[in-house]
Amino acid sequence: NAGVTQTPKFQVLKTGQSMTLQCAQDMNHEYMSWYRQDPGMGLRLIHYSVGAGITDQGEVPNGYNVSRSTTEDFPLRLLSAAPSQTSVYFCASSSTLGRAQNTEAFFGQGTRLTVV
Amino acid sequence: AQSVTQLGSHVSVSEGALVLLRCNYSSSVPPYLFWYVQYPNQGLQLLLKYTTGATLVKGINGFEAEFKKSETSFHLTKPSAHMSDAAEYFCAVSPTGANSKLTFGKGITLSVRP
Numbered sequence: 192n193a194g195v196t197q198t199p200k201f202q203v204l205k206t207g208q209s210m211t212l213q214c215a216q217d218m219n220h221e222y223m224s225w226y227r228q229d230p231g232m233g234l235r236l237i238h239y240s241v242g243a244g245i246t247d248q249g250e251v252p253n254g255y256n257v258s259r260s261t262t263e264d265f266p267l268r269l270l271s272a273a274p275s276q277t278s279v280y281f282c283a284s285s286s287t288l289g290r291a292q293n294t295e296a297f298f299g300q301g302t303r304l305t306v307v
Numbered sequence: 308a309q310s311v312t313q314l315g316s317h318v319s320v321s322e323g324a325l326v327l328l329r330c331n332y333s334s335s336v337p338p339y340l341f342w343y344v345q346y347p348n349q350g351l352q353l354l355l356k357y358t359t360g361a362t363l364v365k366g367i368n369g370f371e372a373e374f375k376k377s378e379t380s381f382h383l384t385k386p387s388a389h390m391s392d393a394a395e396y397f398c399a400v401s402p403t404g405a406n407s408k409l410t411f412g413k414g415i416t417l418s419v420r421p
Contacts, residue, residue, distance in 0.1 A: 195350075222407070231316060233397060233411040234351075249408065281350060283409075296409060298343075298350040 193217050197282050197299035204272040204306045212267040212302050214282030220297075222285045223265040227251065227278040228301070234281065240265055272306045279303050309334040309400050313412035321420045326385040328415050330372075330398030333379060340381040341399040341409065342372055351397065357381060368392070393419045 198213045216223065224239035226249075236249030240259040254276055256268040265284075269276060285296040312331045320326055332338055339358050343351040355366025362374040368391075372383045381398060398412040 224408070226411075231413055233311075233313075233413040234399075234409075235411070236408055239408060283351075295353055295356070296341075298352075300350045301348075 195282055195284050195297050195299035197280075197302050199302060200300065201303050202305070204269075204304065206272060206274060206306060208272050209268070209270050210272065212269075212280055212282075212304070214265045214267065214299060215263050216265075216282075216284040216297070217263065218284060218286070218297065219262060220284035220286050221262065223259070224249070224283050224296075225255070225257065225265070225267045226281045226283065227276075228281060229278050237267065237280075269304075272304075274306045277304060277306045309338065309402060309410045311398050311400050311410055311412035313398055313415050315415060316413065317416045317418065319418040319420060320388045322390055323387050326370075326383070326388045326392065326417065328383040328396050328398075328417065330381045330383065330412060331379055332381060332398070332400045334400055334402060336402045339401045339403065340372075340374060341401070342366065342370070342381075342383050343397045343399060343411075344368075345395045345397065345414075347394075354383070354396075388417075388419045390419050390421070393417055 195216045221242045225237040226234040228234050235251045238257040240246045280302045282299045283296045310333045341356045342354040355364045357364050357374045365371045370385045395416050397414045399409045401409050
């Protein structure tokens with residue numbers, strides 16, 4: 192059971208370049224989300240999805256796009272990278288079935304992105 | 308609206324000493340509360356969670372936390388620190404559980420001295 196898989200693990204971009212951070216989960220979870228982690232700021236929610244075809248904005252969505260065409264995949268797109276997007280990005284997934292008390296969010300290993 | 312406050316950014320303890328990491332929250336509804344641990348260059352791992360019921364929650368690696376509604380707190384403790392506990396710890400809150408938006412605190416780095 193692979194859990195939540197993020198690729199790539201490391202990436203360096205030039206300002207203005209575009210790229211897609213990949214996130215895949217094999218647990219058939221409905222809920223998926225993207226966070227960015229910056230020193231001294233904890234994790235902040237970028238976008239989330241409650242199922243295929245449904246996405247919504249989190250706390251810091253500007254500069255990022257998402258789509259959810261399948262249950263398994265939730266890619267995060269940077270259309271024109273900026274130095275302010277230098278961060279560590281985490282994808283998470285959890286199930287929306289059953290009792291909320293029994294749910295747990297599973298996190299990927301992260302993608303460390305540097306924009307120069 | 309919900310928020311989490313973790314005072315201080317760094318805690319240092321001696322091996323074998325008590326670990327106490329503080330977390331205070333604000334939430335307009337009864338909260339779900341979580342503690343996550345992040346080891347260097349790793350993702351986040353759930354330590355424990357409070358949903359309903361017993362206010363003293365036991366987690367993995369000997370950690371526990373107590374939900375105190377009157378103090379809006381969910382402090383994390385461990386009676387005896389081990390070198391392997393050195394990591395960053397995050398408190399998080401959610402209005403409806405882990406399958407919804409989590410709001411994280413800024414995190415606390417725990418160092419353990421030999």
